[in-house]
Amino acid sequence: MARMMQRRRIWHHPRVRDGLAFIMFTGPALVLIVLFIILPAVQTIVLSFTDDTGAFVGLRYFREVLANPDTWNIRRFPPGIPPWGSLVHNAVWILVHLPLSVALGLILAVVLDKAWGATVLKSIIFLGMVTPMIIGGVIIRFLFDENAGIITAILRGIGLEALGRTWTAYPETALVALILGSVWLWVGFSMILYSAGLATIPREYYEAAAVDGAGPLQQFWHITIPALRPVTLVIVAMTILWELKIFDIVYTATLGGPGGATMVLALQMYFYAFRALQFNHAAAVATLLSLFTFIVGLWFTRTMRT
Numbered sequence: 249m250a251r252m253m254q255r256r257r258i259w260h261h262p263r264v265r266d267g268l269a270f271i272m273f274t275g276p277a278l279v280l281i282v283l284f285i286i287l288p289a290v291q292t293i294v295l296s297f298t299d300d301t302g303a304f305v306g307l308r309y310f311r312e313v314l315a316n317p318d319t320w321n322i323r324r325f326p327p328g329i330p331p332w333g334s335l336v337h338n339a340v341w342i343l344v345h346l347p348l349s350v351a352l353g354l355i356l357a358v359v360l361d362k363a364w365g366a367t368v369l370k371s372i373i374f375l376g377m378v379t380p381m382i383i384g385g386v387i388i389r390f391l392f393d394e395n396a397g398i399i400t401a402i403l404r405g406i407g408l409e410a411l412g413r414t415w416t417a418y419p420e421t422a423l424v425a426l427i428l429g430s431v432w433l434w435v436g437f438s439m440i441l442y443s444a445g446l447a448t449i450p451r452e453y454y455e456a457a458a459v460d461g462a463g464p465l466q467q468f469w470h471i472t473i474p475a476l477r478p479v480t481l482v483i484v485a486m487t488i489l490w491e492l493k494i495f496d497i498v499y500t501a502t503l504g505g506p507g508g509a510t511m512v513l514a515l516q517m518y519f520y521a522f523r524a525l526q527f528n529h530a531a532a533v534a535t536l537l538s539l540f541t542f543i544v545g546l547w548f549t550r551t552m553r554t
Contacts, residue, residue: 262460289538295531309532318508318516319533327430329420335515338509340492341427341512348431350483353438358472360439361446370443373438381433388422389416390427419509426510430497438483445479446472478552485548492540513537 299305313319314335321333330337356373360366376384391399392415404412415425449472457467473480495514498504504511504519513533521530 254413278323291533293538295528296535297530306351309528310536313529313532313536318511319513330423331419331507331511334511334513337423337510337512338492338494340423341430341494342488344427345430345434345491346484348486349434349438349487350480352431352435353483354442354476354480356435356439357442357446358468361443370436370439376433377436377440379433381496382500384429384433385426385497388426388433388497389501391429392416392421392425402484416510417506419506422502422506422509424498426501429501435499438487441479441483442476449475481548481551485544488544489541492499492537492544 297304297306299308314540318331319333321331322336323334324330325332332340356370360369363369364446379387391397394400394412394414397414400412400415411421413421415421435476453471453475454467457471462470493514494512495518498510498512498515501517502510504515514537517530517533517537520526520533
């Protein structure tokens with residue numbers, strides 16, 4: 249009897265109850281994470297370092313992937329036109345798309361902060377973000393089409409006849425078309441986050457700055473931008489991660505063409521695995537993407553702590 253009472257006390261102890269509640273609520277999620285995320289990730293890493301027989305081959309597949317012109321064709325960059333290789337294309341995507349989407353999102357958030365009908369305008373701009381990226385790739389293809397595209401029609405209307413052709417059909421313009429189209433699809437994300445960040449800045453800061461004689465540009469530079477630094481870090485990190493894993497837009501718009509001019513790492517991994525059936529090379533590309541993602545996540549974590 250005494251032992252039973254002692255066991256009841258143990259089970260009813262607050263720490264024991266809290267521990268059981270933690271296991272019951274987090275256990276199913278942890279099991280799913282292990283089964284569908286951690287184990288596949290570990291198997292992918294192992295596959296990238298072993299051959300079909302399971303023998304360890306070191307960095308063999310990484311060397312073959314990086315030596316492939318489809319991944320790294322730096323001799324054509326920047327003097328020549330694409331293809332420059334999937335790794336270079338991803339880097340160009342980040343270098344162009346990141347500053348444009350961040351800057352445009354901030355400008356739109358500031359301009360629409362107190363504008364009439366701002367809610368409706370923000371909703372229209374955010375439509376690109378909620379559009380499935382598969383559909384977004386199709387829309388981009390039509391936007392830059394010679395016959396049906398509004399962008400090419402505008403360019404012809406202002407006298408730029410040479411740019412009035414189908415952009416996705418030519419190596420020198422296909423990558424530019426996808427990057428500019430992805431800016432339209434993604435800028436709503438940064439705009440919404442910046443709009444939320446603007447709402448947290450006390451209006452007294454601007455009133456005090458106005459009393460001291462600071463103009464709108466000075467207030468923007470010395471108050472708005474520093475106050476939005478945490479939001480900017482989140483946007484930059486999330487945008488880079490999205491740019492690294494870009495796939496669906498390229499797949500539906502150009503399928504990596506013409507001539508590999510828009511090939512990106514995620515699409516190259518897909519081709520390795522499901523067209524060439526070279527699963528070890530596909531795993532090597534996936535491991536590289538995971539490494540780049542880890543570096544971005546580590547940078548974001550360390551930057552947010554400072």
